[in-house]
Amino acid sequence: MDYVKRAFLYLRRRIGKTLLLVLVMTAILxxxxxxxxxxxxxxxAVNNSKNAVGTTVTLSANRAKLFQQNQGSASSSTQTPPTGGFRMNEAIxxxxxxxxxxxxxxxxxxxxTASASVNxxxxxxxxxxNSNSNGGFGRMQGTDSGDISVSxxxxxxxxxxxxxxxxxxxxGRGITSSDANTNNVIIExxxxxNNxxxxxxxIKVKDSSSNVKSLKVVGIYQAKTSTDQTFGQTQDPSNxxxxxxxxxxxxxGDAGKVSNVVYTLTDSSKEKAxxxxxxxxxxxxLQLTTSDQIYEMLTSSVKSIESIASKIVWIVGIAGIAILTLILILMVRERRHEIGILMSLGEEKAKIIGQIFVETISVLVISLCFAGVFGSFFGNSIGQQLISQQNTSQQSLRSGFGGPGGGNSNQAGPNSNTAGSGSPSNSRALGGQMRQFGTAVTGNSQLNKLSTHVSIGTLxxxxxxxxxIVAIATLLGAIPIISLKPKRILISE
Structure with a gap:
């Protein structure tokens, strides 16, 4: 075990080079x-999201089919379509x-679930x-949206x-199954x-036919979010x-019909049946959407971040091997005389390589401690930046398909169903699904932030x-030692 003692003596004697190696190794780790x-x-986050979604099947309107029907009606009709476009009723x-x-x-x-817009x-x-007092963009033209959304x-x-x-x-209390066929509501x-x-x-509201309806308030809830966007329209969630x-x-005006039904299954293996x-x-x-599809939409951004993180690990690992190999080769060249003396005294090449390996392992242990301190900080900063970028991209995608998720209105936007708009029907269908499940996407706290912390398992x-990395770098860096001859080393010195 003399080579182990020599390793620690070398680290103590060359403290400057040891600290430099610790610094490089700490940066890599x-x-x-x-x-x-x-x-x-x-x-x-992906696993927690999957557990949150559960095994569900959603029944909803087939937006692609309804859009095609609206296009067919527009082309066969001699009348000019309304300025605001068609209203695609999803409560079917x-x-x-x-x-x-x-x-x-x-x-x-x-x-x-069903929805209505009242005044x-x-x-x-x-x-x-954020509402526009001039009315230019405060409410979309061509729709019959009211100032109150009923979910x-x-x-x-x-x-x-x-x-x-x-x-x-x-x-008070929330809405339960016993409130069916009643006028009970909860308000923000x-x-x-304010009222x-x-x-x-x-309270009284005017329905889609301008009839006044009396509603009984059985509960009051508080919304933590400050705004809600529906088809580009900013709406206060308090409404x-x-x-x-x-x-x-x-x-x-759709009595007896609803827009969405979510079935939770007992046995996930029987989902296809x-x-x-x-x-x-x-x-x-009508169409059926399985939990796998919902799960993919929920976790698409996080999976992208996982892929980026995996690439970071591989790139840094490969770069670390290259850097350490270069450093060890330079160290071996500087220690040619020392290595030549050891070899002339009969020391085995394997033990000389073992000495270098022990030296590098010792530096690795010290660097692990420093990396554990700095890694959590950098991981949290990079992780939050990545999730912010992915959420922005996903929000833009949902907006491009006809509006962000989470909207309660059952009206279509002015451009979402207009004949000759040029957007394919499958994009409309995807937009409808993104709106249906947008609440789940934005409401899942696991997807809004990453729980980044250093655990024993991660260390x-x-x-x-x-x-x-150390093993590969040591083996590559020790190649010059294998080819060295003691006599040639000492003569060259």
């Missing part, structure tokens, strides 16, 4: 650790159809700070915004405060009222990578 942290955080799912599918085997629960009658809607559902407990704590109940805290509305009060899906359908049975019940104007993984 820090960037590798940052990549590993981001990669592991992305994998955790009959309750009987929805409940018939719910009665199939393997359904654990289901959530029915406040006995109270005043909250004005968004109908089976229960608020199953809604993604309430599950993710983006919306929190403050007074700011809207309630002095309390739980138990009655969203939650009710049973039956009330929303009635207010929209369920879809096959459900397709026999629905018409061609062990980094240590394994570092050990491989």
């Amino acid at each position: 820090t960037f590798m650790l940052a990549g590993l942290i981001i990669q592991n955080a992305a994998l955790t 799912i009959g309750l009987n159809t929805a409940k018939k599918i719910a009665s199939l085997e393997n359904v654990a629960a289901y959530q029915i 406040a009658s006995s109270f005043t809607a909250v004005l968004s700070s 109908g559902l089976s229960s608020t407990a199953a809604n993604s915004n309430f599950k993710n704590k983006n919306y929190v109940m403050k007074k 805290k700011v809207l309630a405060s 002095h509305i309390n739980v138990g009060d009655t 969203t009222i939650f009710s049973s899906y039956t009330l929303a359908s009635s207010l929209a 369920f879809v096959k049975s459900a397709k026999k019940i629905i018409s061609g104007n 062990l993984e980094l240590g394994a990578f570092g050990l491989v």
Whole structure:
């Protein structure tokens, strides 16, 4: 074990070169650790998102088919289409159809949703700070949108915004299945405060036919988000009222029909069998979207970040091998006389290489400690920058397909369904899906930020990578030693 002692003596004697090697190794390991942290955080976010989505099948309108029908109607009609374009009604799912599918085997629960746009009658809607007072872009032309959005559902407990704590109940109770066929609603805290509305009060709105409807407030919730965008229109979330899906359908003039049904399955392995049975019940104007498709949309940005982090690890690893190999080759050249003396005294070449390996391993251990301190900081900074860029790109993509997700309106935008717009129908269909699942995308906290921290497992993984780099670099750097002859070294010296 003399070569081990010689390794530590050399590190102490050449403290300057040792510190330089520690600095280089720390830089390599820090960037590798940052990549590993981001990669592991992305994998955790993907797995958590998959668990959050669960095994679900969504029944919704087939937007591509409806768009084609609207185009056919426009081309066959001699009348000039309205200036604002066509209104594509997505509330075409009959309750009987929805409940018939719910009665199939393997359904654990289901959530029915519908939406309506109404105007406040006995109270005043909250004005968004981003709204245009001139009316030029404050509301889209050619639509019958009101100043209040009514989001109908089976229960608020199953809604993604309430599950993710983006919306929190403050007074009263939420909407439950017992509120079906009632006028019970819950309103946002700011809207309630501005109009002095309390739980138990009655408010009035004008529906799509300008009929005044009385609604009973059974709860008040608080929205943590400040704005909501629907088809490029900025809308204050305080103007969203939650009710049973039956009330929303009635207010929209679509009584007995809803726009979306999400079925949660008991056994994920029987998802294909369920879809096959459900397709026999629905018409061609409806479509079924599986949880795998939703999961892919939820995790597309995070998977991209995972890929970038993986490339960082590989690039830094390869660069680290190259840099360390070059440094070790230079070190060997400087130590030719020392190596020649050891070899002339009968020391084996393997032990000389082992001495260099021990020296490098010692530097690796010290560098791991420093990398653990700096890696978390760099990993968090790089990770948040990447997720911000990916979220911006994904938001732009959703906007390009007809508006961001999370909108509650059931009206189509002025350009989304106009004949001759030039956009393919499958893009319209994708836009509809992105809007349907946009709330889940933006509401999932795992996707809005990466939980980047240094764990023991990550440090062990980094240590394994570092050990491989050191081993390869040592072997490559020791090539000159293998070819050296003691006599030639000492004569040349």
